[in-house]
Amino acid sequence: MAGNDRSLSENDMTDSPASHYAFRPGVGAVFRQMHPWDLHSLAARGMLRISLDDRGSGYWFSHPDIGHWAVHATVSGRGEVYMDGAWRVSRPGVVDLIPAGASIASRAVSDRRWKVALVLWRHNCMDPVVRAMGPTRQIPGDAKPLQRAIEDLRHEQMAACDPAVTAAQVALVDAQAKRLIRGAPTMRLAELWARVDADPAAPWNAERMAEIANMSEHHLWAVCKAESGQSPMRQVCALRMQHAAGLLLESDMNVADVGRAVGYPDAPSFTKAFRRLYRMPPVEYRRRGGQTVS
DSSP, rough: OOOBOOOGGGGGTTTTTGGEEEEOOOOOOOOEEEOOTOOOHHTTTEEEEEEEOOOOOOOOEEEEEOOEEEEEEEEESSSEEETTEEEEEEEEEEEEOOTTTOOEEEEOOOSSSSEEEEEEEEOOOOOOOHTTTTTSSSEOOOOOHHHHHHHHHHHHHHHTOOOOHHHHHHHHHHHHHHHHHTTTTOOTTTHHHHHHHOOOSSSSOOHHHHHHHHHHHHHHHHHHHHSSSSSSHHHHHHHHHHHHHHHHHHHOOOOOHHHHHTTOSHHHHHHHHHHHSSSSHHHHHHHHTTOOOO
């Protein structure tokens, strides 16, 4: 993992810690990870990173928009993760679910090693399990099966590195991480978002969504806010932009056509919505290959 190593003051740890990007590995830290340019089977599953992190005393990470989906599960030791305006203990038996676009920070809180199993999926990953992750939150979960799957994958990569075996082990890591996500409380609006995800260009509005969800518009707003942290139309916009990001990277469609494919009548309105979420226009996002501004 790469980042800007900088000195952090005590204020950094108490005042909006996820409002800026910072990374400090800690004393004797070891980050064992795999990337799509090492393992093509990661990219095939929409995955960005698989990692077993051994975080040292003094570890610190902060980012205002991680730009991808993450399962962050403590294997041993403990640390803290900043979510919903407060530091929360991350320990064995607790899994941190972090959706794309969330602000996040984490830090070591003792001299003990903090070992974490980490799986990241790209922001434009279309897997319904990942996309239904919901808001940033902590849920009960056992990281040991995920840890073992990652260790087996790491061993294969360092030994025979057989492509078929590697692909099967990546699939197992993917399945173990998604099992943790499935252990989260069921989202009441999962069916609605699956419908939106399947047809992002449709003229979605609160009345239509409330009818599909079988609840009033007011109740829809309240449930959506509780589950995703945003209004129903903001959630629709987020799903549309995730589709758009995928089209920008995976097709030769021009910006106007990408916008129409996700429900925007013209390039200016699409560009405005895209910039709001990704902090850059679609053309620049394509040029950067999906690398967002930190």
